[in-house]
Amino acid sequence: MAAPGSSPAFDGMYSQLIDDDAAEEDVRRRPGVGHVQPVSPVGLTSRPYRLATICLAALCAILLISIIAVSAHYKNKPQGSSEVAPEIQKMTQDGNVSSLAATIKKLQEEKNQLQKENAKLLARLAATKAPEVVKTSPPVVCPKDWHFFNNSCYLISRGSRDWQESQSYCRSKGAHLAIIHTAEEQTFLWDLLPRGHWNSFWFGITDAQTEDQWKWVDGTPLVGGFWEVGEPNNHINEDCGYIVKTNVLERVAIRSWYDAPCSMDLPYICEKEMGASTAVPQ
Structure with a gap:
């Protein structure tokens, strides 16, 4: 049975290894033969390599499945939604902080200027409301008689x-x-x-x-x-x-x-x- 998500090439390789082992076992147990033929040294030596090959094929299949899964994940992700690298995030945050600090400084300066203008206006208003100095005229004095x-x-x-x-x-x-x-x-x-x-x-x-x-x-x-x-x-x-x-x-x-x-x-x-x-x- 092929592994889920595996390619046809890897499936063929895996089937071929299984078939070779089965054929060798069949020859050894074929009817009409009076005794079991001894296994050649070559056959005994090649079996560990076939096992390693099987493991390597399985790892390749797993790796291929992982690559396909990651590709599918990024393919299905909306455009422009990729995460910003930490360095870029830091640069953006630093820029925002600098811009905000400059804005706060400008607003503070405008506030100070408005306070000065307000003080001047209050002083003028107080001057207009100051009680007028009434110039008292000397009393009218009529001539004698x-x-x-x-x-x-x-x-x-x-x-x-x-x-x-x-x-x-x-x-x-x-x-x-x-x-x-x-x-x-x-x-x-x-x-x-x-x-x-x-x-x-x-x-x-x-x-x-x-x-x-x-x-x-x-x-x-x-x-x-x-x-x-x-x-x-x-x-x-x-x-x-x-x-x-x-x-x-x-x-x-x-x-x-x-x-x-x-x-x-x-x-x-x-x-x-x-x-x-x-x-x-x-």
């Missing part, structure tokens, strides 16, 4: 002049006849005026240019006002406005304006805008 209200100084005169002369005097002091826009300002000035039989004071309003079109001394038109009931009435060509404060307690600040001829001599009220940063020594 002037009274401060809402960034303006007011003078209640002791002498009397007509409306135009009163305006000229105020200008000589860097001021003008008072311009009154709010009830608070009107009440403040009213409280400064003394009571009397008919105490009246010029302030900065006139309709001398166009009748019934009242304007302030800065040229702006009057809006609203604090006229007494029935005023202004232009009774005798009355083109200038004044404030009246009497002994009648029922009179109130917000109804105290009258019109009168601009030629009358009356006390007056001057106003000087100071501003928050202006200081005027007494």
